Amino acid sequence: MKKTVVDFRDMKQNEIKISMVTAYDYPMAQSAERAGVDCILVGDSLGMVVLGYESTAPVTMEDMLHHTKPVRRGAGETFVVADLPYLSYTSVKKTLENSAILIQQGGADAVKLEGGRTQVRQVRALSRAGVPVVGHIGLTPQSAAQLGGFKVQGKDLARSLELLEDAKALQEAGAFMIVLEAIPEVLGEIISRSLDIPTIGIGAGRGCDGQVLVLQDLLGLFDRFKPKFSKNYADLGQKVVEALACYNQEVKSHMFPEEKHCFLMDPVIAQELRELIES
Numbered sequence: 001m002k003k004t005v006v007d008f009r010d011m012k013q014n015e016i017k018i019s020m021v022t023a024y025d026y027p028m029a030q031s032a033e034r035a036g037v038d039c040i041l042v043g044d045s046l047g048m049v050v051l052g053y054e055s056t057a058p059v060t061m062e063d064m065l066h067h068t069k070p071v072r073r074g075a076g077e078t079f080v081v082a083d084l085p086y087l088s089y090t091s092v093k094k095t096l097e098n099s100a101i102l103i104q105q106g107g108a109d110a111v112k113l114e115g116g117r118t119q120v121r122q123v124r125a126l127s128r129a130g131v132p133v134v135g136h137i138g139l140t141p142q143s144a145a146q147l148g149g150f151k152v153q154g155k156d157l158a159r160s161l162e163l164l165e166d167a168k169a170l171q172e173a174g175a176f177m178i179v180l181e182a183i184p185e186v187l188g189e190i191i192s193r194s195l196d197i198p199t200i201g202i203g204a205g206r207g208c209d210g211q212v213l214v215l216q217d218l219l220g221l222f223d224r225f226k227p228k229f230s231k232n233y234a235d236l237g238q239k240v241v242e243a244l245a246c247y248n249q250e251v252k253s254h255m256f257p258e259e260k261h262c263f264l265m266d267p268v269i270a271q272e273l274r275e276l277i278e279s
């Protein structure tokens with residue numbers, strides 16, 4: 001049965017870890033649901049791992065809607081969070097309008113946006129409008145350029161206190177969950193303990209209330225770079241290349257298709273057809 005915002009809070013209280021994974025299409029959403037993951041994130045990471053961009057900045061609302069719809073169709077019984085892409089939540093009005101698109105047209109159950117205290121107005125407006133909202137702090141890929149690249153955040157005292165304040169402000173504004181990305185384990189634990197709402201870590205250590213991984217990293221389907229915090233549970237990239245190389249070779253050597261892959265015609269009709277064409 002599909003989990004709810006209340007279930008996620010109960011899981012935190014009962015110390016049951018929450019599993020989240022990204023997905024961007026129908027078959028992978030189906031697989032995630034069959035595997036029993038608690039929550040699917042249609043992340044704007046799709047810009048990098050599916051669309052081949054260098055960053056998440058080029059991802060548009062059209063992209064997010066296009067990928068949220070098949071995920072919803074593939075995982076009807078799983079809680080789906082959709083990312084608000086870069087520059088799609090620069091005002092309260094835009095935030096509400098774009099969230100409405102992802103929820104009403106895309107079928108998402110919640111939206112996620114990046115940033116802490118700077119996003120409090122947007123988070124409060126969403127929450128007041130009844131939209132479940134997930135925060136995202138630490139390494140926030142949409143502002144990676146401002147952060148000096150894809151770097152671990154909160155390593156010094158001042159920045160770690162800032163991140164703690166950000167997390168508290170998001171909770172106070174109505175976020176029901178917060179993603180913590182690429183921060184020291186001790187900070188992940190401190191933030192998680194300071195909040196009533198669950199934290200979902202990606203490179204934020206073992207003290208978070210749940211974990212999220214990018215699907216392509218988890219399955220070994222993305223090799224442009226490999227984050228330290230990720231874990232390969234399969235090497236599908238290599239398996240896909242092997243399968244395609246085999247197919248390529250069988251086509252060229254006349255091994256595929258075999259008779260069992262072909263549609264046969266009644267031999268009498270086939271003979272008539274040949275004679276007709278040859279006459």
Ligand code: KIV
Nearest residue numbers: 022043044045179202
């Ligand atoms: O876009 C995404 O996949 C994310 C995760 C890295 C949390 O935001």
